[in-house]
Amino acid sequence: MSSQRSHRVGEQIQKEISALLVKGLKDPRIGFVTITGVEMTPDLHLARVFFSVMGDEKAQQETEEGLKSSVSFIRRELGKRLRMRYTPDLIFSYDHSLEYGNRIDTLLEEIQETGKRDDRTDTDED
Structure with a gap:
């Protein structure tokens, strides 16, 4: 209580x-x-x-x-x-939680972009 x-x-x-x-x-x-x-x-x-x-x-x-x-x-x-x-x-x-959240968002976007680039290179090789 x-x-x-x-x-x-x-x-x-x-x-x-x-x-x-x-x-x-x-x-x-x-x-x-x-x-x-x-x-x-x-x-x-x-x-x-x-x-x-x-x-x-x-x-x-x-x-x-x-x-x-x-x-x-x-x-x-x-x-x-x-x-x-x-x-x-x-x-x-x-x-600092807002800065921390923005940093996580940025990292997730970078990971997503890297994944898209990897997918494109995989399809180009086929």
Whole structure:
């Protein structure tokens, strides 16, 4: 039951932080950022917030710096919006899963192209 609660709290924190980034946060370093997930500890005292950014590595680093400098503001706003006894500490981490998924797609396409070329050379030899 505790894991179900931490999952629900994580989803709510994800929604609230996403709304804050759209409406309430005015840091110019934070560009097109998406909150991709939140992992909560079982005691609900720590939330690891995963984000992705449109742009290059420089944009990613600037966004991460902006988010880390805004942690106290975001946490205070979460405390106002959530009905919890304790507002969790926030740790922002870049989500590499999108890059990983794109790399897998690229590799699968390369394998498929190699297979098509091999099929063509086999039929040409016959």
